[in-house]
Amino acid sequence: YKETIGDVDIVIAGDDAGPIFDVFARAPSVERVLARGDTKCSVIIDHGLQIDPRVVPSRSFGAALLYFTGSKEHNVRLRGLALRRKLLLNEYGLYRIGAEERGQEIASATEEEVYAALEMDWIPPELREDRGEIDAAKAHALPTLVELAQVRGDLHTHTNWTDGRDPLADMARRSCAKGYAYLAVTDHSPGLGMTNGLSPERIAARLAEAARLNAELAPFRVIVGTEVDIRANGALDYPDELLAKFDIVSASVHSSFAQTREQMTARVVGAMRHPLVTALSHPTGRLLEKREPHAVDLDAVIDAAVETGTWIEVNGGPERLDLPDTWIRKAIDRGATLVANSDAHAIEELEWMDLAIGTARRGWAAEENLANVRGLDAMLASRKKR
Ligand SMILES: [Zn+2]
Ligand SMILES: [Zn+2]
Structure with missing residues (x-):
């Protein structure tokens, strides 16, 4: 669960490496064998990743x-x-x-x-x-670290109504099949333009669709939420009367990344002080090896989270892993509540919850530090007061 890796070492207990390395050499995903010795071999798989299987006696495993x-x-x-x-x-x-x-x-x-x-x-x-x-x-x-199996639901996902690929029904059925108790669909607000954010009419249609799915999938629950943009001037991208229709409001910075530390911090902390904002999504905005974190004072963000009861997201998108692990630990030490989310834009990306939980574990997170290991009622009751 490190943010990035070089190669992968696989340690295998066995007496004779020969037949084990034969299996690696023949595996369909292996493109070529770089080297092969008595106890170690190196192979390159799809996408160029190097895997080094090493065979050791069981007593040294x-x-x-x-x-x-x-x-x-x-x-x-x-x-x-x-x-x-x-x-x-x-x-x-x-x-x-x-x-x-x-x-x-x-x-x-x-x-x-x-x-x-x-x-x-x-x-x-x-x-x-x-x-x-x-x-x-x-x-x-x-600490007794939080486990993936303790997660009861995902609170940040997208559908084909904005920039996701799959319909809500498919996202909900997959989440239900995973054993979750709930799924929040948090499609975008209109501010960004290109993501086709939801208008008031489509929000009403979405609420009706969720009600139909809830009748079908009960006791599983589809929660209608939003990932609302925090505009450059700090205002939220929906008026309060629309925000009030959503049960989960996750606020995000998606634009004007180059603001100064003062501007960005005031923008983010201001959003966290809004009574209808449940959580702050991908707090640093970094994209690993692509985009640096934006200049935000994370100490101030953590203070605001503790003071207002706003949750801080641990986003499991492989490029994000945001909040980063060292900051997760500081947030926990200071009493903030985290929420681990996949930010899935397709059904298979719901599995990114694993990366969110892995990142939370690297930040020493235990079960009590996460909102979405709670059952539906307890999770909803632990949102900040509106
Ligand atoms: Zn986002
Ligand atoms: Zn998102």
Whole structure:
């Protein structure tokens, strides 16, 4: 769930790498084999991604998984901690110094074993960044991270009525089949022009369509919401009487990205102070490797979220992953509520919830920090007072 990656290492427990690498070499997605040795091979798959399968004996699997998972910073800290106890930690296992030559490891088959031998709790991979997780694991004080299976619904999605691909009925049926209790459809307001934002007449038609679907899919619930533009001058792109028709109002910056930090912060915080705004979407506006975050004071955004009860989104779009992980942790520490969303524009993109939850986990988020792990009534009741 890191924002971007280089290649992918796959650690495989086995005695004979030959037949395992044969499977990789023949896999339909593999375009070519770059190199093949006794324990490691490298292949290139579709889109040019390099995958390095590595075969290790089962007794070294945990140590190898830990080593190749990283991060480097986490592993350096762990190895230093081991050394202070006269232990050596490498990709084969944890040894008393000197015993590695004889292959007499203290722990190596599972990650849990290795961490336990270093007198700490197992650390979820998302936290392995040397950002305090090792001390927390020693103190048995790691958070119980939120899980994808705890998500009860998605609160930011689009349909073919604006810039999405699929009809609401398909988005709703897919969400229902996923086991969600609810789906908020949050098509755009008209301000951007190109996304064909909803007029008052189409909002009325959408409410009627949602009522029909709700009769069909009950107790599953389609919630009619909106992703309303925050205009350059800070005004919302719908008048209050239209905003009041939506049960979820997610406010977004989609234009005038080059504003100064003062302008952008006043624009965003002003929107968060609006009583009808439920959540702030993709708070930094960044597109990974394409567009820098806009100049917004995220400390002020977090303060406004806590003060007003506005939720802050963790957007799971692969280019966004926004709010970023380090800021998620600050938001949680200061008591803000997050909402993890896919921002799906097609039924298969509903699976981007996985990336939203992965990002939230990297920010140390637990179940109680997210609005959309709550059941329908509890989620609606926890919105800020209108
Ligand atoms: Zn948006
Ligand atoms: Zn959106």
